[in-house]
Amino acid sequence: MQTTTLYSEGHRWLMFGRDNSKPEKIIDTNQYMIISDKESILLDPGGTELFAPMLAAVLKHVSIEEIKYLFASHQDPDIISSLGLWDQVLPKAKIYCPWLWEGFVRHFGMNNIEYKAIKDTGDSIHVGNIDLQLIPAHYLHSSGNFHVYDPVAKIYFSGDVGAALETPGAPFFVEDFNSHIEKMQLFHQRWMPSNKAKNDWIKRVRSLDIKMLAPQHGRIFRGKDVQLFLDWFESLNVGIASNS
Amino acid sequence: MTENHAVQTVAAARIASELHQAQQIARQLAISSKNARAIVLRAGSKAAGLAVIANFYDELANKTIILAQSINHTAINISAHSVNEWRNSTTLDQLAKASKLAADAKFKGDIDENVKRIKIEKKNLDARFTRLMNELYAKLDEIQQHMRAIDVIAVTSKLEAVQTGEFRGHLVEMADGIQTMANRIKEHVTHSISLLDSAR
Ligand SMILES: [Fe+2]
Ligand SMILES: [Fe+2]
Numbered sequence: 001m002q003t004t005t006l007y008s009e010g011h012r013w014l015m016f017g018r019d020n021s022k023p024e025k026i027i028d029t030n031q032y033m034i035i036s037d038k039e040s041i042l043l044d045p046g047g048t049e050l051f052a053p054m055l056a057a058v059l060k061h062v063s064i065e066e067i068k069y070l071f072a073s074h075q076d077p078d079i080i081s082s083l084g085l086w087d088q089v090l091p092k093a094k095i096y097c098p099w100l101w102e103g104f105v106r107h108f109g110m111n112n113i114e115y116k117a118i119k120d121t122g123d124s125i126h127v128g129n130i131d132l133q134l135i136p137a138h139y140l141h142s143s144g145n146f147h148v149y150d151p152v153a154k155i156y157f158s159g160d161v162g163a164a165l166e167t168p169g170a171p172f173f174v175e176d177f178n179s180h181i182e183k184m185q186l187f188h189q190r191w192m193p194s195n196k197a198k199n200d201w202i203k204r205v206r207s208l209d210i211k212m213l214a215p216q217h218g219r220i221f222r223g224k225d226v227q228l229f230l231d232w233f234e235s236l237n238v239g240i241a242s243n244s
Numbered sequence: 245m246t247e248n249h250a251v252q253t254v255a256a257a258r259i260a261s262e263l264h265q266a267q268q269i270a271r272q273l274a275i276s277s278k279n280a281r282a283i284v285l286r287a288g289s290k291a292a293g294l295a296v297i298a299n300f301y302d303e304l305a306n307k308t309i310i311l312a313q314s315i316n317h318t319a320i321n322i323s324a325h326s327v328n329e330w331r332n333s334t335t336l337d338q339l340a341k342a343s344k345l346a347a348d349a350k351f352k353g354d355i356d357e358n359v360k361r362i363k364i365e366k367k368n369l370d371a372r373f374t375r376l377m378n379e380l381y382a383k384l385d386e387i388q389q390h391m392r393a394i395d396v397i398a399v400t401s402k403l404e405a406v407q408t409g410e411f412r413g414h415l416v417e418m419a420d421g422i423q424t425m426a427n428r429i430k431e432h433v434t435h436s437i438s439l440l441d442s443a444r
Contacts, residue, residue: 001345051338051342052338052339052341052342052345053341053342053345055338055339055342055346055355056341056342056343056344056345056346056349056355057345057349059342059346059349059350059351059352059354059355060346060348060349060350060351061350062351063350063351063354064351064354064355064358065354084331085334085335085338088331088332088335088358088362089335089339089358109331
């Protein structure tokens with residue numbers, strides 16, 4: 001599992017991904033960890049297949065007791081099917097997840113971890129010395145869905161929004177926005193169901209000061225690429241699948 | 245160990261279904277025993293010896309129903325238990341992988357501690373599993389004994405039936421029916437035992 005540091009001024013943001021041992025046919029995912037003081041949170045910790053490399057990677061930075069929280073943006077297997085395993089090693093942790101998915105996510109196996117249901121309008125999580133905002137992003141793509149915004153680091157974790165389908169070993173950051181579009185287009189058109197939800201989200205996110213937009217698949221957008229992405233997404237027609 | 249848990253989970257679930265069928269037959273057996281009693285009653289003094297036998301039937305059939313129910317319960321318990329053990333050993337496998345990958349990690353020791361704890365849990369689960377399996381064997385064995393007893397009674401009642409004149413045909417037919425049902429239950433139980441043996 002490869003690791004890169006996104007921010008390190010007081011508290012830290014780490015990104016894990018591009019795991020060499022990942023079975024070929026499962027989609028590559030980015031996992032994030034925020035560490036502040038003696039507490040840390042894992043954002044979208046990933047699927048069962050990634051549990052062992054993730055645990056190994058994480059323990060290079062924090063002890064297991066310091067992992068106090070998990071966050072699952074939605075219910076998908078690539079997001080949180082590892083829950084049954086984390087549950088065994090983090091018995092005192094809490095998972096923040098949309099209220100909508102509680103009865104479903106528990107199917108992954110949850111005997112110890114505590115479920116903190118996020119209400120539709122969002123919430124905030126206090127980790128160490130920082131406050132993270134849980135921003136509603138329903139129908140992008142999941143019907144109960146949240147992103148995480150850190151107003152100090154100005155990093156916005158955007159879940160499946162901004163995702164790109166990449167070849168193995170792709171770089172962590174977008175270098176050339178225009179050539180990146182083709183890797184994102186189908187993903188957004190097909191997985192995102194609602195133009196209305198999309199435009200509503202864009203309006204909300206434009207009011208935030210974002211230096212990095214960090215998706216769960218593909219590459220991170222920095223600086224002006226964040227605005228370029230929002231503009232591109234705004235003009236995109238989504239929900240394109242037809243039944244005939 | 246993991247494939248073994250899968251096999252045990254499936255075997256226990258199959259046993260539960262075998263025993264469910266055995267239970268249905270035992271219900272029919274209980275009805276037949278009541279019919280036998282009614283005939284014996286009509287035969288009056290000619291069938292005094294048969295009255296005792298008919299009561300036996302009834303008792304054994306009812307005991308079998310209760311026992312089959314309890315086996316069913318134990319089997320489902322075992323199945324759920326295997327799933328737990330299965331999950332437990334999956335976690336251990338994953339932690340072993342993580343431990344290898346974390347060779348140079350600052351907090352690698354945290355993995356070892358978890359492995360230690362989960363291994364203790366696993367030991368407890370194993371012990372409970374063995375207990376449940378023994379319980380299941382014992383109960384299956386008890387059902388087999390009931391069925392053998394029913395078989396003996398059926399043979400005896402056919403002999404006794406000779407003295408009942410016009411009721412003889414009825415009683416022999418009834419005893420044959422009871423024997424057939426007992427044999428069918430025996431088959432289900434024997435199959436269950438071999439499923440259990442092969443899953444061990
Ligand atoms: Fe998803
Ligand atoms: Fe995803």
